[in-house]
Amino acid sequence: xxxxxxxxxxxxxxxxxxxxxxxxxxxxxxxxxxxxxxxxxxxxxxxxxxxxxxxxxxxxxxxxxxxxxxxxxxxxxxxxxxxxxxxxxxxxxxxxxxxxxxxxxxxxxxxxxxxxxxxxxxxxxxxxxxxxxxxxxxxxxxxxxxxxxxxxxxxxxxxxxxxxxxxxxxxxxxxxxxxxxxxxxxxxxxxxxxxxxxxxxxxxxxxxxxxxxxxxxxxxxxxxxxxxxxxxxxxxxxxxxxxxxxxxxxxxxxxxxxxxxxxxxxxxxxxxxxxxxxxxxxxxxxxxxxxxxxxxxxxxxxxxxxxxxxxxxxxxxxxxxxxxxxxxxxxxxxxxxxxxxxx
Numbered sequence: 040x041x042x043x044x045x046x047x048x049x050x051x052x053x054x055x056x057x058x059x060x061x062x063x064x065x066x067x068x069x070x071x072x073x074x075x076x077x078x079x080x081x082x083x084x085x086x087x088x089x090x091x092x093x094x095x096x097x098x099x100x101x102x103x104x105x106x107x108x109x110x111x112x113x114x115x116x117x118x119x120x121x122x123x124x125x126x127x128x129x130x131x132x133x134x135x136x137x138x139x140x141x142x143x144x145x146x147x148x149x150x151x152x153x154x155x156x157x158x159x160x161x162x163x164x165x166x167x168x169x170x171x172x173x174x175x176x177x178x179x180x181x182x183x184x185x186x187x188x189x190x191x192x193x194x195x196x197x198x199x200x201x202x203x204x205x206x207x208x209x210x211x212x213x214x215x216x217x218x219x220x221x222x223x224x225x226x227x228x229x230x231x232x233x234x235x236x237x238x239x240x241x242x243x244x245x246x247x248x249x250x251x252x253x254x255x256x257x258x259x260x261x262x263x264x265x266x267x268x269x270x271x272x273x274x275x276x277x278x279x280x281x282x283x284x285x286x287x288x289x290x291x292x293x294x295x296x297x298x299x300x301x302x303x304x305x306x307x308x309x310x311x312x313x314x315x316x317x318x319x320x321x322x323x324x325x326x327x328x329x330x331x332x333x334x335x336x337x338x339x340x341x342x343x344x345x346x347x348x349x350x351x352x353x354x355x356x357x358x359x360x361x362x363x364x365x366x367x368x369x370x371x372x373x374x375x376x377x378x379x380x381x382x
Contacts, residue, residue: 068299075295079315081265083135083273084161088153089168090176091142094196094243098168099127099139101243101251104275109329113139124157130325131318135273138162143176154183163266164190164258170197173224178231190261192239195224198249199242217249247277255281272319285319 085102087095096113105112113127125139143153159165165184167177173193184191198220205216217240224238237257239250246252255274259267271284296312317323321330331338 071295071299075292078265078268080134081269083262083266083269084163085135085137086140086157086159086162086165087137087168088140088143088157088165088180090174093142093168093170095142095168096139097243098166098194098196098241099137101241101246102137102275103127103129106244106333129273131315131323132269132273135269143180153180154187159184159187159189162189163262164192166192166194168194168196169224170195170200172227173231175231178228178233181233192254192257193224193228193236194239194241194254195220196241196243198240199245246275252278252280259284276321282320289316289319 087099089095096115097107099113100107100109100115103112107113107115111127113125123141127137127139129135138157140157165180167173167180169177181191198217201220202213202216205211221238221240225235228236228238239254239257241249241251241254255270255277259270262270268288271281271288274281276282276285314323318326321327327341328338331341334341
């Protein structure tokens with residue numbers, strides 16, 4: 040599937056643009072911008088659940104690229120800290136919502152009524168977390184999720200703690216330990232009557248290790264196109280593959296802005312677009328300050344060693360304007376909006 044067909048996914052949208060173009064170029068341009076806005080604001084609701092103390096809140100923070108001590112992070116502790124279904128969003132992508140759900144099996148949220156209490160209908164998928172083994176309540180929850188035809192994923196948390204304990208032994212092999220934990224989790228689920236399911240091993244304080252990236256890739260592949268884009272844009276940058284995929288999404292959008300510029304004889308306002316690009320790659324002021332704090336450097340020292348043009352808004356604007364100009368030339372040479380796949 041090519042980029043522009045995947046981006047829109049629904050051919051009816053092309054027909055809407057063509058219909059608007061038959062009325063006026065201005066209406067055609069407005070329709071393209073409306074579609075771009077729809078893509079940017081596609082809702083995605085992620086449910087994080089499991090028994091109390093399993094590390095749900097820390098995992099929520101990792102998904103949002105926050106530590107447990109950061110401002111606006113989900114509260115954590117050794118006792119159940121999530122009393123109600125709590126919403127957390129990404130500052131730059133409020134359409135992506137992470138719900139930290141109360142621990143299943145608590146007095147207030149018994150397993151039998153859990154999904155009813157947390158309004159399961161609004162969630163796109165569930166992530167079920169355990170820090171030791173998956174228990175009876177987890178299995179009951181899975182059966183209900185399956186009955187309601189929702190997607191779910193198993194996450195075994197606090198892997199760093201397990202490895203530290205194993206390192207105290209005379210003979211230690213990290214890969215063998217991880218394989219043993221993964222196999223034990225899979226066997227537990229099979230013994231509980233569930234078919235074979237992949238279990239992702241994660242350490243929330245260390246999202247660049249273990250299966251955190253693999254989990255993100257799996258979620259992304261199993262989502263519809265527009266929800267996949269929403270997830271990718273919001274995800275923290277933990278590997279080069281995420282950077283590449285974000286880059287593809289933004290590259291694909293440039294030709295639509297170029298088409299708007301051609302058919303309406305004006306360029307879209309760049310500031311909002313540039314702000315989005317910078318924040319998605321962690322080059323906005325807030326992200327850079329957070330990175331400087333984490334590595335213990337003054338922000339000025341961090342900026343001094345940065346080579347990417349994305350770190351300088353004026354350079355980004357000049358670069359984007361150049362790319363947009365080239366895209367406009369292509370659009371003009373391909374009969375106005377043929378470059379976005381409209382015959």
